[in-house]
Amino acid sequence: MAVFALRFDFRNPPFAGTTMAERYAAALDMAEWADEHGFLLVILSEHHGADDGYLPSPLPMAAAIAARTRQIRIQIAALVSSFHDPLRLAEDIAVVDQLSGGRLDLVIAQGYVASEFAMFDRPLSERVRRSEELVETLRKAWTGQPFEYRGRTARLTPAPAQPGGPQLTLGGSSESAARRAARLGDGFLPTTPELWEAYRDELVKLGKPDPGPYAAGDTSFFHVTHEPDKAWDAIAPYAMHEMNAYGQWMAEAGIAGVGGYEPIADADALRATGQYRTITPDELVAELGAKGPFGFALLHPMMGGIPPELAWESLRLIETEVLPRL
Numbered sequence: 001m002a003v004f005a006l007r008f009d010f011r012n013p014p015f016a017g018t019t020m021a022e023r024y025a026a027a028l029d030m031a032e033w034a035d036e037h038g039f040l041l042v043i044l045s046e047h048h049g050a051d052d053g054y055l056p057s058p059l060p061m062a063a064a065i066a067a068r069t070r071q072i073r074i075q076i077a078a079l080v081s082s083f084h085d086p087l088r089l090a091e092d093i094a095v096v097d098q099l100s101g102g103r104l105d106l107v108i109a110q111g112y113v114a115s116e117f118a119m120f121d122r123p124l125s126e127r128v129r130r131s132e133e134l135v136e137t138l139r140k141a142w143t144g145q146p147f148e149y150r151g152r153t154a155r156l157t158p159a160p161a162q163p164g165g166p167q168l169t170l171g172g173s174s175e176s177a178a179r180r181a182a183r184l185g186d187g188f189l190p191t192t193p194e195l196w197e198a199y200r201d202e203l204v205k206l207g208k209p210d211p212g213p214y215a216a217g218d219t220s221f222f223h224v225t226h227e228p229d230k231a232w233d234a235i236a237p238y239a240m241h242e243m244n245a246y247g248q249w250m251a252e253a254g255i256a257g258v259g260g261y262e263p264i265a266d267a268d269a270l271r272a273t274g275q276y277r278t279i280t281p282d283e284l285v286a287e288l289g290a291k292g293p294f295g296f297a298l299l300h301p302m303m304g305g306i307p308p309e310l311a312w313e314s315l316r317l318i319e320t321e322v323l324p325r326l
Helices: 020-036 058-068 086-100 114-119 124-141 175-184 193-205 228-253 267-273 281-290 308-325
Strands: 003-008 041-044 073-080 104-109 147-149 152-154 168-172 187-190 221-224 276-279 296-299
Touching: 003 020, 020 058, 020 308, 041 058, 058 073, 058 086, 073 086, 073 168, 086 104, 086 124, 104 124, 124 147, 124 168, 124 175, 168 175, 175 187, 175 193, 187 193, 221 228, 221 281, 221 308, 228 267, 228 276, 267 276, 276 281, 281 308, 296 308
Parallel strands: 003 041, 003 296, 041 073, 073 104, 104 168, 168 187, 221 276
Antiparallel strands: 147 152
16 A cells, blocks of 8 residues: 655645635645545645745644544644744644644754745844754753743643654755754655765764665655646646746755756746656556555645646546555
């Protein structure tokens, strides 16, 4: 049986013709659908001040998903450490973890979009310090016991449902981030697989268990259809929007190409990269079958602003022609 996950970032460009309220409602329906069909995980992302309405507040959305589901885990990938008050964040996370019955997981990242740091009046130069402080504060806060925070005593209640709080995975795009994750985190989510070896190396040096080879799946996008060429014409504007939106942020941050994102002007050239695909149910079944019992499939049904009705076309084919065959 393959492992399925669902991701939302809620990009909603004007040409999509969808209100944000409609998109939020559709995501909740999709999360409930995924829960009913045995999906492992629903993933939410965070950015701020984006022209297309990219989700700025993942914890309220996580709470809404928790209320509509029973088994699926909810991961925020990622919370940007510099933009959150550590004490307040610890409280909000504890409440959402309680609402979910202990199904919340977190990825903590340093962020890279300069305009977001300017909006929150946070220097980019403080990213590492703020990430380290946040991880330390969350862990102390979730004990439910008094602790020292910036020279004063703090105590946060209630504690999360998970003893010690949700898992804290650290994200990163450099070797130093990988080694820092080994020292501070419960896991590491690299922007490129090559960084995993630095993470493993540091764990071994610290006397911690070796997690083995990098096991995360392919995060490229696919839309399931019986008519791949026709479907590509439908999803291409949204693929172009996502690629260029991420590509611009990364180019401005000096990390163009990370994750495969860089500005591109031609939809045919984008399709040729293979990062965005329209595939048939038979092709998806074959791909997942070739990966063995733990093949990973990440669905991003409303990628780049794909309207809910088009997203559901892919999900329904997965429901009726893919899942029964795995």
